[in-house]
Amino acid sequence: MAGRGLLRAAVTEIARILAAGGHLVLAIVHPINSAGRFSGDKGDAGRPFVIGGSYLQPERYVDTGTHDGLTVTFHGEHRPLEAYTEALADAGLLIERLREPTDPDPAQAWHRVPLFLDILATSRRR
Numbered sequence: 001m002a003g004r005g006l007l008r009a010a011v012t013e014i015a016r017i018l019a020a021g022g023h024l025v026l027a028i029v030h031p032i033n034s035a036g037r038f039s040g041d042k043g044d045a046g047r048p049f050v051i052g053g054s055y056l057q058p059e060r061y062v063d064t065g066t067h068d069g070l071t072v073t074f075h076g077e078h079r080p081l082e083a084y085t086e087a088l089a090d091a092g093l094l095i096e097r098l099r100e101p102t103d104p105d106p107a108q109a110w111h112r113v114p115l116f117l118d119i120l121a122t123s124r125r126r
Contacts, residue, residue, distance in 0.1 A: 007079065008087045015091035018123040024093060026084070026121065030100060030114040034061060034078035038109045045109050056080050084119070093121040 014024055035055045040047035053059065058080075064073045088095060100114035 007083060008090065011087040011091045011093070015093050015123060015125075018093075018125075020123055020125045022123045024088075024119075024121045024123075026117075026119040028084070028117050029076060030117040031055070031079060031081045031084075032113060033115055034076060035080075045107050045111065047109055049109070049113050058083070081117070084117070088119070088121050092124050094124050096120045096122055 018024060032049075032051075032055070035053070036049055036051035038047050039050050059078045060076070061078060062073060062075050064071060066072075085095065097118075097120040099118040101116045101118065102112070102114055103110035105111060
């Protein structure tokens with residue numbers, strides 16, 4: 001669970017240097033996104049979204065994608081939503097807003113499942 005310790009350490013340090021009433025804006029891959037994949041034909045917007053393992057278990061992952069001839073490799077670690085909310089709360093940050101952006105195109109599978117998680121948190125320090 002080294003990744004969980006790194007998350008808590010990073011959030012704790014952010015909270016330490018954040019001025020009282022200051023804001024942390026966090027934008028990450030949504031935990032549901034990193035937990036599963038769509039199965040079936042890529043052209044089918046209604047294909048099922050499947051979580052093959054445990055949503056609750058942290059897991060490192062690597063995703064590689066190619067678009068317009070450019071290949072990009074992303075390294076990340078899946079964590080459940082609670083890992084983020086608890087790290088923020090334990091560091092003295094109050095979540096003011098939480099958003100779950102999706103693909104705006106209803107013909108796309110990602111229109112039904114959040115792509116990202118956006119959080120606005122405020123320092124409660126006085």
